[in-house]
Amino acid sequence: MSDLPEPQPSQGEPNPGSWRSTIRFVILLFAGVFTFQTVAAKPFYIPSSSMMPALVKGDRLVVTKYPYGWSYASPSIHGSTVIPGRLLGSLPERGDIVTVARLGDGADLIKRVIGLPGDTIAVQNGVVILNGREVKRVAHGTAMLPVDANLPCDGVLGKFQRQGADGKLHCELPLFRETLPNGVSYDTIDLGPDYLSFGDNFGPVTVPAGHVFLMGDNRDQSADSRFPLPTGLGGAVPVESLGGRAEFVTHSYDGSGSAINPLSWVTSLRGGRAGESLRPAKD
Numbered sequence: 001m002s003d004l005p006e007p008q009p010s011q012g013e014p015n016p017g018s019w020r021s022t023i024r025f026v027i028l029l030f031a032g033v034f035t036f037q038t039v040a041a042k043p044f045y046i047p048s049s050s051m052m053p054a055l056v057k058g059d060r061l062v063v064t065k066y067p068y069g070w071s072y073a074s075p076s077i078h079g080s081t082v083i084p085g086r087l088l089g090s091l092p093e094r095g096d097i098v099t100v101a102r103l104g105d106g107a108d109l110i111k112r113v114i115g116l117p118g119d120t121i122a123v124q125n126g127v128v129i130l131n132g133r134e135v136k137r138v139a140h141g142t143a144m145l146p147v148d149a150n151l152p153c154d155g156v157l158g159k160f161q162r163q164g165a166d167g168k169l170h171c172e173l174p175l176f177r178e179t180l181p182n183g184v185s186y187d188t189i190d191l192g193p194d195y196l197s198f199g200d201n202f203g204p205v206t207v208p209a210g211h212v213f214l215m216g217d218n219r220d221q222s223a224d225s226r227f228p229l230p231t232g233l234g235g236a237v238p239v240e241s242l243g244g245r246a247e248f249v250t251h252s253y254d255g256s257g258s259a260i261n262p263l264s265w266v267t268s269l270r271g272g273r274a275g276e277s278l279r280p281a282k283d
Helices: 015-037 153-161
Strands: 041-045 060-062 097-101 108-115 120-124 127-130 136-148 162-163 169-179 184-189 202-206 211-215 244-250
Touching: 097 202, 097 211, 108 127, 136 184, 153 162, 153 169
Parallel strands: none
Antiparallel strands: 041 060, 060 244, 097 108, 097 244, 108 211, 120 127, 120 202, 136 169, 162 169, 169 184
């Protein structure tokens, strides 16, 4: 008997094997991306002004997942309830910028580590008191941040609008250089006594074991460990809630772009922010 050729799918008829391989590839691709973003690093988008001047709304950055070990907050999708423990866990250093899964709703926020377990934290007239001593804080000029759709400099910031040397509007905000006991320094924004809020006079509180106390650098516009849930962090946060450490800015958008206009993805890029390190300086 002569061998007969196997029947082939007619023209235009889908090949089941081809579809299966395509679906398998897509599943493996998504699994690979999910795994990498869980154990190594992932992109992060800045949606607010709470970490100015280090970070402004529209910044895209890289957050590494391994510096503090892994927990329920490491995957891109995590629950709103703390699962105790960290795999290969370690504490962050004072001054690190970290992402944190807020208790209750699991929302990812980004703040700076100020207090470690056992520390006593207070704030008096905007000055941080750490273990009974004022954190070193000196006036450090102003930040001239260009006004754009992502940084409109309106509301309480409206009085800080200035025309820059380039003829464009800027938000000129008062800077204070803060230096923590481990020698790391970074700039904070303090709008002054006219903008005192609950967060400018706070505590003292003691950071419990297994927790860290987080604050935003834009001290008058940051819902952090000084403020209750659901808008703030509700006090010191469990280390299991830390998602990772912010490393550097990859690029930044001024808010003028459109999702349906690819050309605007380029024209809306802010200049000068790509590659900005987010690790605090050490004296």
